[in-house]
Amino acid sequence: MTQGTETIDITLKVWRQKGPEDRGRFETIEVKDVETHMSFLEMLDVVNERLTLEGKEPIEFDSDCREGICGMCGAVVNGIPHGPEKAMTLCQLHMRKFEDGDTIVVEPLRARAFKVVKDLIVDRSPLDKIIQAGGYISVNVGGAPDANAIPISQELAEKAMDAAACIGCGACVAACPNASAMLFVSAKVSHLTLLPQGKPEAARRAIGMVRAMDACGFGNCSNERECEAVCPKEIKITNIARLNREFIKAALFSMEK
Amino acid sequence: MKLDARIPSGPLAEKWDKHRFDLKLVNPANKKKYHIIVVGTGLAGSSASASLAELGYNVKTFCLQDSPRRAHSIAAQGGINAAKNYPNDGDSIWRLFYDTIKGGDYRSREANVYRLAQISNHIIDHCVAQGIPFAREYGGLLANRSFGGAQVSRTFYARGQTGQQLLLGAYSSLSRQIATGRVRMFPRREMVNLVLVKGEAKGIVARNLITGAFELHEADAVILATGGYGNVFYLSTNAASCNVGAAFRAYKKGAMFANPCFSQIHPTCIPHTGEYQSKLTLMSESLRNDGRVWVPKKPGDTRPPEEIPEQERDYFLERRYPSFGNLVPRDVASRATKVECDSGKGVGPTGYAVYLDFRDAIKRDGREVIQRKYGNLFDMYKNITDADPYERPMMIYPATHYTMGGLWVDYNLMSTIPGLFVLGEANFSDHGANRLGASALMQGLADGYFVIPYTIGGYLADVTPSEVGTDHPAFEEAAKEAEARIKKLLSIKGGRTVSSFHRQLGEIMWEYCGMTRNESGLKKAIAMIQELREEFWENVIVPGSDWDYNLSLQKACRVADFLEFAELMARDALTRKESCGGHFREEFQTEEGEALRDDQNYCHVAAWEYQGEDKEPTLYTEPLVFENVQPSQRSYK
Ligand SMILES: Cc1cc2nc3c(=O)[nH]c(=O)nc-3n(C[C@H](O)[C@H](O)[C@H](O)COP(=O)(O)OP(=O)(O)OC[C@H]3O[C@@H](n4cnc5c(N)ncnc54)[C@H](O)[C@@H]3O)c2cc1C
Numbered sequence: 001m002t003q004g005t006e007t008i009d010i011t012l013k014v015w016r017q018k019g020p021e022d023r024g025r026f027e028t029i030e031v032k033d034v035e036t037h038m039s040f041l042e043m044l045d046v047v048n049e050r051l052t053l054e055g056k057e058p059i060e061f062d063s064d065c066r067e068g069i070c071g072m073c074g075a076v077v078n079g080i081p082h083g084p085e086k087a088m089t090l091c092q093l094h095m096r097k098f099e100d101g102d103t104i105v106v107e108p109l110r111a112r113a114f115k116v117v118k119d120l121i122v123d124r125s126p127l128d129k130i131i132q133a134g135g136y137i138s139v140n141v142g143g144a145p146d147a148n149a150i151p152i153s154q155e156l157a158e159k160a161m162d163a164a165a166c167i168g169c170g171a172c173v174a175a176c177p178n179a180s181a182m183l184f185v186s187a188k189v190s191h192l193t194l195l196p197q198g199k200p201e202a203a204r205r206a207i208g209m210v211r212a213m214d215a216c217g218f219g220n221c222s223n224e225r226e227c228e229a230v231c232p233k234e235i236k237i238t239n240i241a242r243l244n245r246e247f248i249k250a251a252l253f254s255m256e257k
Numbered sequence: 258m259k260l261d262a263r264i265p266s267g268p269l270a271e272k273w274d275k276h277r278f279d280l281k282l283v284n285p286a287n288k289k290k291y292h293i294i295v296v297g298t299g300l301a302g303s304s305a306s307a308s309l310a311e312l313g314y315n316v317k318t319f320c321l322q323d324s325p326r327r328a329h330s331i332a333a334q335g336g337i338n339a340a341k342n343y344p345n346d347g348d349s350i351w352r353l354f355y356d357t358i359k360g361g362d363y364r365s366r367e368a369n370v371y372r373l374a375q376i377s378n379h380i381i382d383h384c385v386a387q388g389i390p391f392a393r394e395y396g397g398l399l400a401n402r403s404f405g406g407a408q409v410s411r412t413f414y415a416r417g418q419t420g421q422q423l424l425l426g427a428y429s430s431l432s433r434q435i436a437t438g439r440v441r442m443f444p445r446r447e448m449v450n451l452v453l454v455k456g457e458a459k460g461i462v463a464r465n466l467i468t469g470a471f472e473l474h475e476a477d478a479v480i481l482a483t484g485g486y487g488n489v490f491y492l493s494t495n496a497a498s499c500n501v502g503a504a505f506r507a508y509k510k511g512a513m514f515a516n517p518c519f520s521q522i523h524p525t526c527i528p529h530t531g532e533y534q535s536k537l538t539l540m541s542e543s544l545r546n547d548g549r550v551w552v553p554k555k556p557g558d559t560r561p562p563e564e565i566p567e568q569e570r571d572y573f574l575e576r577r578y579p580s581f582g583n584l585v586p587r588d589v590a591s592r593a594t595k596v597e598c599d600s601g602k603g604v605g606p607t608g609y610a611v612y613l614d615f616r617d618a619i620k621r622d623g624r625e626v627i628q629r630k631y632g633n634l635f636d637m638y639k640n641i642t643d644a645d646p647y648e649r650p651m652m653i654y655p656a657t658h659y660t661m662g663g664l665w666v667d668y669n670l671m672s673t674i675p676g677l678f679v680l681g682e683a684n685f686s687d688h689g690a691n692r693l694g695a696s697a698l699m700q701g702l703a704d705g706y707f708v709i710p711y712t713i714g715g716y717l718a719d720v721t722p723s724e725v726g727t728d729h730p731a732f733e734e735a736a737k738e739a740e741a742r743i744k745k746l747l748s749i750k751g752g753r754t755v756s757s758f759h760r761q762l763g764e765i766m767w768e769y770c771g772m773t774r775n776e777s778g779l780k781k782a783i784a785m786i787q788e789l790r791e792e793f794w795e796n797v798i799v800p801g802s803d804w805d806y807n808l809s810l811q812k813a814c815r816v817a818d819f820l821e822f823a824e825l826m827a828r829d830a831l832t833r834k835e836s837c838g839g840h841f842r843e844e845f846q847t848e849e850g851e852a853l854r855d856d857q858n859y860c861h862v863a864a865w866e867y868q869g870e871d872k873e874p875t876l877y878t879e880p881l882v883f884e885n886v887q888p889s890q891r892s893y894k
């Protein structure tokens with residue numbers, strides 16, 4: 001074991017909910033001897049091992065890559081989606097950021113459009129629905145020209161990449177007082193529309209995705225900026241401004257209705 | 258049974274074109290009458306689903322995660338290879354083919370690898386058209402970098418998130434097809450059985466992970482794109498859900514498993530820290546472009562790295578392999594690292610780590626340049642270890658990363674079960690005994706976008722569409738089998754958690770079937786695995802029920818499969834009495850400690866056929882014929 005084996009004791013107040021119909025409640029669990037070198041999710045793993053051996057049901061939560069890229073993990077920790085650290089997913093949060101004796105409150109990523117599946121797990125499939133409504137460039141396999149046929153400035157490619165870095169975790173939705181998915185939508189619209197390949201469908205894409213967002217029950221953006229503050233990939237709200245421009249342009253000038 | 262790889266005749270460079278012409282076509286108007294199941298939404302599964310739907314087939318696609326976009330492919334960092342030769346540094350389709358065959362230590366098929374190299378360029382074209390924001394030069398053209406095992410720059414990348422961007426591209430194409438209705442997407446489903454009717458793959462049983470219900474799905478062909486089995490080692494760079502389950506179900510139904518012992522250990526991962534640890538994090542191979550690997554010359558030197566003067570450092574990769582230096586292939590770098598650590602020169606608290614040092618690169622190029630290239634990787638390292646790689650060298654150690662073995666497939670990517678195709682990391686096809694960096698993404702997308710759309714047509718052209726319904730007794734039988742297993746697991750109510758069994762299995766595999774292997778160790782491992790498996794089925798505790806979301810139950814099923822599969826892996830390693838690529842048998846090495854192949858006796862694919870519970874599997878071999886390259890002792894000196 002490295003870096004010494006410093007341990008802390010914490011109190012977890014964690015949301016337990018059997019299913020979408022259950023009302024749910026907080027459960028308090030005392031957790032002793034947490035090695036500070038653990039990640040937050042490894043701490044939950046340890047708690048779950050202990051619960052299992054005590055004959056109780058473990059806390060269900062989502063995670064997969066455990067390195068901040070798949071977007072599978074996510075919970076609200078002490079009131080903040082993905083916890084207190086900036087630009088970080090929950091799986092990247094480490095226990096060294098907490099103090100001995102801390103009480104840590106853990107809840108699912110709540111939003112009108114996200115139903116709770118169980119405990120900390122929510123259904124984020126509405127985000128997939130939004131992508132299906134236009135978050136792509138309509139090319140079939142086979143007909144593409146040589147990859148270097150259209151030069152793209154480094155600056156533009158980097159900007160597109162900044163927006164494309166979104167991992168679709170849904171933290172922005174959970175942080176927004178209106179439970180809007182504008183940051184998510186705008187990141188995809190920006191990524192594709194900045195690039196020359198994405199231009200032909202820009203109008204259709206903006207309109208389609210915004211409509212799908214509304215239809216899925218997400219709220220509207222009222223410039224609260226909470227989304228930007230919690231985004232683990234630091235997606236900027238300037239993307240939302242770009243989306244608004246695209247949307248207005250599309251609504252005014254395009255034939256798409 | 259003779260394994261027929263169905264490799265087309267004719268000169269190497271013309272095989273694929275000729276084969277595409279020879280394959281039967283399905284009439285465009287008839288395509289919509291066919292149903293295809295795709296299990297998995299990584300690069301291979303998403304690209305296959307999208308391209309088959311684009312052709313007009315009806316596709317049903319399944320994945321474990323809540324969204325297809327979260328498949329393990331998302332985590333690939335470094336890049337994707339192609340033989341574009343944009344940097345004008347001497348690359349060609351032939352060179353990519355040659356490097357891949359040599360990198361795989363002459364244990365893959367020439368025809369498959371050549372096709373892969375040919376297709377590589379089309380992949381990049383298609384991905385750019387999809388809007389993948391690859392890195393670019395100032396002039397606006399695509400940028401390249403070099404990767405292990407190659408002396409040319411042929412790797413395309415999108416920062417350290419190439420897998421993410423490629424997968425999101427495939428996911429966007431898939432999403433477009435979902436919107437048209439030609440793909441029906443089933444997330445949070447686990448394939449728990451394969452359904453055969455008259456010996457042909459005709460459907461699957463999927464378990465709905467939220468309700469626990471078994472769902473029956475029929476099709477005219479089934480595609481598995483379910484990824485690799487690296488998690489048999491418990492600790493690996495793979496995502497938590499990576500498993501062998503679907504492939505193993507197919508194996509038990511008659512699909513042969515090829516080269517299970519060919520697993521890859523990646524040299525640059527963050528070292529192991531504690532028992533609670535759930536994964537090992539990869540530090541991309543691209544770091545070896547600028548980072549220099551070293552250990553102190555003196556064993557047991559505990560001085561901090563900055564106090565060790567230049568002449569007391571051993572840059573052992575540069576010393577041992579002057580022409581490739583830090584960019585030797587993964588298997589070579591990993592073993593060299595192990596040798597240094599075993600001789601007491603390892604660093605860090607456990608002594609099982611070596612330095613990866615950016616001091617010289619920062620001095621040469623400036624911090625800003627290094628930050629632009631590797632910023633996110635440095636941040637990730639700092640967050641996990643609490644140490645700053647701009648100031649101090651990283652500490653790294655090898656970890657399980659990739660599995661070259663997989664279900665046996667022919668040139669058409671069809672397994673030994675007619676109608677069952679296998680794509681991506683789940684098959685064994687292209688990487689031989691060792692995969693070169695940035696080649697898995699290439700293979701997954703080649704299989705999905707450019708191979709299966711042709712080869713599946715050749716199969717379906719002779720199949721009458723939708724002949725069987727799910728009311729065929731084979732479906733109910735397959736579902737019952739799966740259900741019985743789950744009920745059994747829940748009923749044991751023992752005293753040991755699933756993870757604790759998994760961890761112990763991983764320790765056995767790492768110790769005896771990991772970076773180096775030997776006969777007595779492997780025999781011991783087989784006995785230990787059998788014992789552990791017995792204990793598992795008597796003493797595992799699986800909490801909760803089978804009618805709602807229950808991750809422990811999912812894990813229990815997967816670990817149960819690993820406990821059987823691990824034995825097959827050890828058996829394969831025991832039977833292959835040579836060293837090649839990632840399979841290093843201590844008994845077979847050169848005087849300099851490099852892998853010593855035995856082309857006389859082992860120049861073949863080892864394919865295992867299941868014979869039933871508690872019976873030893875039967876080994877079949879497919880000889881590998883080299884007509885275009887001359888197998889030689891691999892040298893990176
Ligand atoms: C950290 C890391 C970095 C890497 N970096 C690179 C790189 O830079 N370049 C490179 O070329 N390669 C890289 N690789 C390797 C590469 O990422 C993988 O080999 C490749 O992505 C595998 O793709 P796949 O489509 O075959 O499978 P995966 O992406 O693993 O997808 C498997 C799919 O199958 C589904 N599935 C599995 N079992 C079932 C079941 N029973 N029922 C239903 N669904 C199931 C999963 O849900 C998932 O959708 C890296 C690997 C790792 C671990």
Ligand code: FES
Nearest residue numbers: 064066071073091
């Ligand atoms: S588990 Fe993948 S982002 Fe956290």
